[in-house]
Amino acid sequence: MKSFEDILRKNNLKITKGRLALLNLLYSSHVPMNTEEIYEAVDKKSLPSFTSLYRMLNELTEKNILKKNLYHNGLYYFEFANMGHRHYIVCDKCGKISAIENCPISEFENIAERETGYTVTNHIVELRGICPDCQKDK
Structure with a gap:
C-alpha cells in the first residue's frame, strides 16, 4: 500500500498526526471499527477530540479513502475503501x-x-x- 502521506497528498488533504494515526489504526485492524472503538484506541495527543475524529472520518469517507461498511447497534463502522469487497x-x-x-x-x-x-x-x-x-x- 502507498504511504499514508501520499494518499493524503493525492487527495489534497493536509498531513496531520491525527489523520496519520487514524489511517494507521484502521489499516492495522482486520475488521471495521466504529467511532468509539477508534477514539478509544488512538493516541489522544494525535487526535484529542471526538469532534476532530468525526470530521476526519467524514473527510476521508468523502474522498473514498475510507468507507462506512456496517451499521450495527446504531453505529457506523469504518475501514479502508480499497480493502476489497467483504x-x-x-x-x-x-x-x-x-x-x-x-x-x-x-x-x-x-x-x-x-x-x-x-x-x-x-x-x-x-x-x-x-x-x-x-x-x-x-
Whole structure:
C-alpha cells in the first residue's frame, strides 16, 4: 500500500498526526471499527477530540479513502475503501465482527437486474449469529 502521506497528498488533504494515526489504526485492524472503538484506541495527543475524529472520518469517507461498511447497534463502522469487497457476520451476544471473504451475491444481482431493469450499483449484507466463543459459554 502507498504511504499514508501520499494518499493524503493525492487527495489534497493536509498531513496531520491525527489523520496519520487514524489511517494507521484502521489499516492495522482486520475488521471495521466504529467511532468509539477508534477514539478509544488512538493516541489522544494525535487526535484529542471526538469532534476532530468525526470530521476526519467524514473527510476521508468523502474522498473514498475510507468507507462506512456496517451499521450495527446504531453505529457506523469504518475501514479502508480499497480493502476489497467483504461482508461480515456479527455476534448477537458479544458484538464480535468477523469478515466473510467470498461474496455469493453477484448471481442474485444479475437476477435482480433482469427482473427489475435496475442496474445494481452496490449491496450491503450483514449476517447475525452467535460466535464460537459465545456458543461455548452456554
